[in-house]
Amino acid sequence: MSVSRLRSGAEPSLSPGPRYFREGVPVLGIARDLTGQWAVATGAGPVIADRVVISAGLWTKGLLRGLGVDGSMEAGKGYSITSPGCGVAPRHAMKLIESNIACTPFEGGLRISGGFELGPVDGEPRARPLRRIVRHAARYLQDWRPGRNQLLLAGFRPATPDSLPIIGPVPGAGGVFTSSGHGTLGLTLAPATADALVPAVLHGTTQTGLAPFSVRRFARSRR
Numbered sequence: 001m002s003v004s005r006l007r008s009g010a011e012p013s014l015s016p017g018p019r020y021f022r023e024g025v026p027v028l029g030i031a032r033d034l035t036g037q038w039a040v041a042t043g044a045g046p047v048i049a050d051r052v053v054i055s056a057g058l059w060t061k062g063l064l065r066g067l068g069v070d071g072s073m074e075a076g077k078g079y080s081i082t083s084p085g086c087g088v089a090p091r092h093a094m095k096l097i098e099s100n101i102a103c104t105p106f107e108g109g110l111r112i113s114g115g116f117e118l119g120p121v122d123g124e125p126r127a128r129p130l131r132r133i134v135r136h137a138a139r140y141l142q143d144w145r146p147g148r149n150q151l152l153l154a155g156f157r158p159a160t161p162d163s164l165p166i167i168g169p170v171p172g173a174g175g176v177f178t179s180s181g182h183g184t185l186g187l188t189l190a191p192a193t194a195d196a197l198v199p200a201v202l203h204g205t206t207q208t209g210l211a212p213f214s215v216r217r218f219a220r221s222r223r
């Protein structure tokens with residue numbers, strides 16, 4: 001997904017009032033300040049807030065740990081290759097079920113993605129799994145092949161032990177919420193997750209439907 005498209009699509013839907021996107025600014029930690037508000041320490045100074053949603057993918061785990069909460073998650077590394085390529089490219093997104101590979105038209109070319117590796121969090125797009133993805137996709141495509149102009153990427157899916165996301169209030173940290181752990185389906189589930197979480201964040205409503213997704217389940221399973 002293109003970040004600029006996401007941003008321009010989201011802007012008109014945001015309610016009026018102070019709001020801003022800050023890109024490239026790391027969140028270093030979250031702690032209560034002396035007034036009882038949340039101070040989000042960032043690389044560009046603190047941000048004070050009464051409510052905070054932690055939605056940092058795999059790295060949510062570290063921010064939760066800073067609040068004394070276990071947010072069990074592992075990195076499910078996957079790969080993609082994007083290329084204008086040559087041959088007949090699909091005009092629609094397709095899931096190639098037997099090979100667990102997805103194809104989607106992307107910015108003038110085709111993106112093929114797949115693979116799921118549990119292991120170290122290194123950003124290396126390794127050649128072997130990328131070749132495998134292209135080889136498997138070729139079985140389904142008429143004659144499309146990637147050209148020399150290629151964008152190779154590796155990404156980390158935030159994968160939980162029970163494959164359920166972590167959505168809802170963070171225990172012991174009133175006003176802090178989490179929305180993460182969506183594993184292989186984060187893009188698909190993001191709108192529904194946001195819809196489910198908004199009443200809790202904005203109105204303090206207890207969402208019973210979110211109970212199965214509570215981060216508390218990891219604490220329970222260790223007893």
Ligand SMILES: Cc1cc2nc3c(=O)[nH]c(=O)nc-3n(C[C@H](O)[C@H](O)[C@H](O)COP(=O)(O)OP(=O)(O)OC[C@H]3O[C@@H](n4cnc5c(N)ncnc54)[C@H](O)[C@@H]3O)c2cc1C
Pocket residue numbers: 025026027028055056057058059060076077078079080102113114154155156157158179180181182183184185186187188189
């Ligand atoms: C190859 C591949 C193919 C996929 N295909 C699909 C698909 O077809 N359909 C689908 O639904 N899902 C798919 N997914 C899964 C989907 O990409 C993830 O589920 C989704 O990206 C998770 O979203 P997220 O926002 O929780 O985490 P992320 O996308 O990982 O975003 C987290 C963001 O937080 C930032 N961040 C982390 N720590 C900090 C910090 N301390 N301070 C500031 N920022 C921080 C990171 O830089 C990142 O930008 C695929 C994933 C991969 C790897």
